[in-house]
Amino acid sequence: MARIVMKFGGTSVANLERIRAAAAFVRREVEAGHSVAVVVSAMAGETNRLVALTDEAGAPAPALDARFVEYDAIVSSGEQVTSALLALVMQNQGFRARSWQGWQIALRTDEAHGRARISAIDAEQIGDAMDNGEVAVVAGFQGIAPSGRIATLGRGGSDTSAVALAAVLGADRCDIYTDVDGVYTTDPRLTKQARRIGKISYEEMLEMASVGAKVLQTRSVEMAMAHKVRLRVLSSFDAPDANAIGTLICDEDEIVEQNIVTAITPDFNEAAVTVLAVPDEPGNAAAIFTKLAEMNINIDMIVQSASREAGFANISFTTKEDDLDRAIEALADVQTAIGYKSLQADRHVAKISVVGVGMKSHAGVASTMFRTLAEKGINIHNISTSEIKISVLIDSDAAEYAVRSLHDAYGLDKVN
Amino acid sequence: MARIVMKFGGTSVANLERIRAAAAFVRREVEAGHSVAVVVSAMAGETNRLVALTDEAGAPAPALDARFVEYDAIVSSGEQVTSALLALVMQNQGFRARSWQGWQIALRTDEAHGRARISAIDAEQIGDAMDNGEVAVVAGFQGIAPSGRIATLGRGGSDTSAVALAAVLGADRCDIYTDVDGVYTTDPRLTKQARRIGKISYEEMLEMASVGAKVLQTRSVEMAMAHKVRLRVLSSFDAPDANAIGTLICDEDEIVEQNIVTAITPDFNEAAVTVLAVPDEPGNAAAIFTKLAEMNINIDMIVQSASREAGFANISFTTKEDDLDRAIEALADVQTAIGYKSLQADRHVAKISVVGVGMKSHAGVASTMFRTLAEKGINIHNISTSEIKISVLIDSDAAEYAVRSLHDAYGLDKVN
Numbered sequence: 001m002a003r004i005v006m007k008f009g010g011t012s013v014a015n016l017e018r019i020r021a022a023a024a025f026v027r028r029e030v031e032a033g034h035s036v037a038v039v040v041s042a043m044a045g046e047t048n049r050l051v052a053l054t055d056e057a058g059a060p061a062p063a064l065d066a067r068f069v070e071y072d073a074i075v076s077s078g079e080q081v082t083s084a085l086l087a088l089v090m091q092n093q094g095f096r097a098r099s100w101q102g103w104q105i106a107l108r109t110d111e112a113h114g115r116a117r118i119s120a121i122d123a124e125q126i127g128d129a130m131d132n133g134e135v136a137v138v139a140g141f142q143g144i145a146p147s148g149r150i151a152t153l154g155r156g157g158s159d160t161s162a163v164a165l166a167a168v169l170g171a172d173r174c175d176i177y178t179d180v181d182g183v184y185t186t187d188p189r190l191t192k193q194a195r196r197i198g199k200i201s202y203e204e205m206l207e208m209a210s211v212g213a214k215v216l217q218t219r220s221v222e223m224a225m226a227h228k229v230r231l232r233v234l235s236s237f238d239a240p241d242a243n244a245i246g247t248l249i250c251d252e253d254e255i256v257e258q259n260i261v262t263a264i265t266p267d268f269n270e271a272a273v274t275v276l277a278v279p280d281e282p283g284n285a286a287a288i289f290t291k292l293a294e295m296n297i298n299i300d301m302i303v304q305s306a307s308r309e310a311g312f313a314n315i316s317f318t319t320k321e322d323d324l325d326r327a328i329e330a331l332a333d334v335q336t337a338i339g340y341k342s343l344q345a346d347r348h349v350a351k352i353s354v355v356g357v358g359m360k361s362h363a364g365v366a367s368t369m370f371r372t373l374a375e376k377g378i379n380i381h382n383i384s385t386s387e388i389k390i391s392v393l394i395d396s397d398a399a400e401y402a403v404r405s406l407h408d409a410y411g412l413d414k415v416n
Numbered sequence: 417m418a419r420i421v422m423k424f425g426g427t428s429v430a431n432l433e434r435i436r437a438a439a440a441f442v443r444r445e446v447e448a449g450h451s452v453a454v455v456v457s458a459m460a461g462e463t464n465r466l467v468a469l470t471d472e473a474g475a476p477a478p479a480l481d482a483r484f485v486e487y488d489a490i491v492s493s494g495e496q497v498t499s500a501l502l503a504l505v506m507q508n509q510g511f512r513a514r515s516w517q518g519w520q521i522a523l524r525t526d527e528a529h530g531r532a533r534i535s536a537i538d539a540e541q542i543g544d545a546m547d548n549g550e551v552a553v554v555a556g557f558q559g560i561a562p563s564g565r566i567a568t569l570g571r572g573g574s575d576t577s578a579v580a581l582a583a584v585l586g587a588d589r590c591d592i593y594t595d596v597d598g599v600y601t602t603d604p605r606l607t608k609q610a611r612r613i614g615k616i617s618y619e620e621m622l623e624m625a626s627v628g629a630k631v632l633q634t635r636s637v638e639m640a641m642a643h644k645v646r647l648r649v650l651s652s653f654d655a656p657d658a659n660a661i662g663t664l665i666c667d668e669d670e671i672v673e674q675n676i677v678t679a680i681t682p683d684f685n686e687a688a689v690t691v692l693a694v695p696d697e698p699g700n701a702a703a704i705f706t707k708l709a710e711m712n713i714n715i716d717m718i719v720q721s722a723s724r725e726a727g728f729a730n731i732s733f734t735t736k737e738d739d740l741d742r743a744i745e746a747l748a749d750v751q752t753a754i755g756y757k758s759l760q761a762d763r764h765v766a767k768i769s770v771v772g773v774g775m776k777s778h779a780g781v782a783s784t785m786f787r788t789l790a791e792k793g794i795n796i797h798n799i800s801t802s803e804i805k806i807s808v809l810i811d812s813d814a815a816e817y818a819v820r821s822l823h824d825a826y827g828l829d830k831v832n
Contacts, residue, residue: 016469019473050497053432053497053501054504057432057435057501057504057505057508058504058505058507058508066507067504067507067508069514070500070501070504070507070514070515071500073496073497073499073503073517074496074500074501077493077497080489080490080493080496081466081469081489081490083489084486084489085469085470085486088470088483088486088487088490089473089474091474091486092473092474096482098482098485098486099489101489101566103519104564104565148520149520150517
């Protein structure tokens, strides 16, 4: 008898029909003799509805204050409803099941309401109930802060709830049911050659998540890696099938035949900013990025190059497109202090990343990328690299062509 | 500094505009220097939406079982959202406020999920917070059962939450804000002569609630009477006005000049059943009413009369119109066992009640009622009485005329 944690996202519990479909997946695990905990998100659209109500009441200020505590009490109700509905559906099908709210488990967090971090989970009672044959249906995304108030984990926090629960329960697997049947070598909407990846390492999944692959929250993958929780991504929109394996996200050691490159990940939510003619004096780059950090604007792909004028430099970086306007405002505020000449912004860019743990031990991955793009006449604006990822910034018009060309060049349609 | 409990029903918190209007009433009490707890219902329509979801998931069986526990987790989320929204609105207006869920107070109940009774309230923490100037916004209708699960108090339970909280807090007043500005001498839709009652005793209010006046739940009035909580009914749809007094529901002793008759209460949700030619043998009436009780059908106004055939009797009673079909089914089941001849049912009846504590010490109230109806040519089918109430069953077509005539006859438009 293994302990299994299953997690169903918002689209997988969007209505009673979908909740019944989710119940069928749970039943399969129960009937296989497993002890099962199911973590659920709010019904699709419900969190947005609740956040809109909160906004109408007077949105909490960015600084954390008492108002975020009320925000948490409001938005956490979505998962509360779904967890009880799924428990009810399972009971009506003759199974023993009960819902667990975050405060009932208890899943303990810090006091950072709206983006709380998990500090501990009292898993004994819920583990006993599961081992006793009762399906534990857990409201994701929420816990209880030291003050005794409800705290939410931030958007996408249900994945994190599921992984944390799997870790403390010593679960054999944490299955994430979503609206895709796994992690793909690239976005299947961009090329028919895209194929599902059977196994992928935590490190690769983290790089993919950080560059915009939406399947899993970065934070939940980090937690899975830290606690060696084997994660599986599966579709809840296919019929339950014992042979469906989805994508397993696991330790690198578990992947016997590692590909050099595992995936090509495009990110269209990028914008480039160039600060032109920054006086070449110590502290100016720091002043720019300190200001952006204060505004809570994430930046990426920083490049400094010499300006045409002597004694000046150009500093480029990318940010999320949604943050571009705020980034420009922030930099305008410090123009006098820094004395740069002007700003350029470009929304029509995309970041294409090649991800693979095999890069660590194989040379030539970068040269293949640059040569392929050059052969196709695609101009590279910026380059950034990590140990297992190479990202380039290109015009967004060329992104789809670049993805297809790179997918071919690394032979991702052929290997597994 | 007095402690005040205020309660806002579903229509009084139906949307953010109404919630802001409610906040204005709360502010007035805070600014008057009071310690304030506010009990809120779910936004109008929200409980129905949640109950419909529950029904779709598989409605809990009438017998209490585990499914009602999940029902409670679902429907209680409505009050959770409203309480946090009101707290947020007050915070955004510069007041200190926080929401309290049933389990946070804690308001302790028994395990009768879906219709739980309050067993205790841990009022110290919430009372301290109130006295310290923080408005306590309490999710009504819910508490925590000994099992640690959420339990709801049944429909209209927020009134009961408010009164119970007022009792344990030793509140000076429990103000019930609703969509009418008080309790009236009769339904104002039936006669323009209806006027608001300034003060009414618990006993009278109980009789009115039991015969269908919808302003307050019977249970909350019973609890107010038992704990001597002074209740006030006020409108949240009028602008806050220091002179608005609504209707005070209080101890009989507090009402110096007691009217003989206080109100005329019509109830259109009645149906009459007559069981014809029941063999006149011991135990037959008991068999009929035991069967109805087993089916959880409330009955009222029982009359037994001689049948035209010797050795047989007719037994009449009234029930709620909604229960009529089930009552007829239940009686059909026992026809053979009891040996009665046939059943008659009549939906076109109404119960008109005259209520007043003055009846205890004044004769002639009943005769005025019967004489008035006779003069107007209105036929009485059934009569039932209590110490402070006389009810008659008449054709529903005549009900409005009867109400107006009785309102005149007792001079309810003139006295206070």
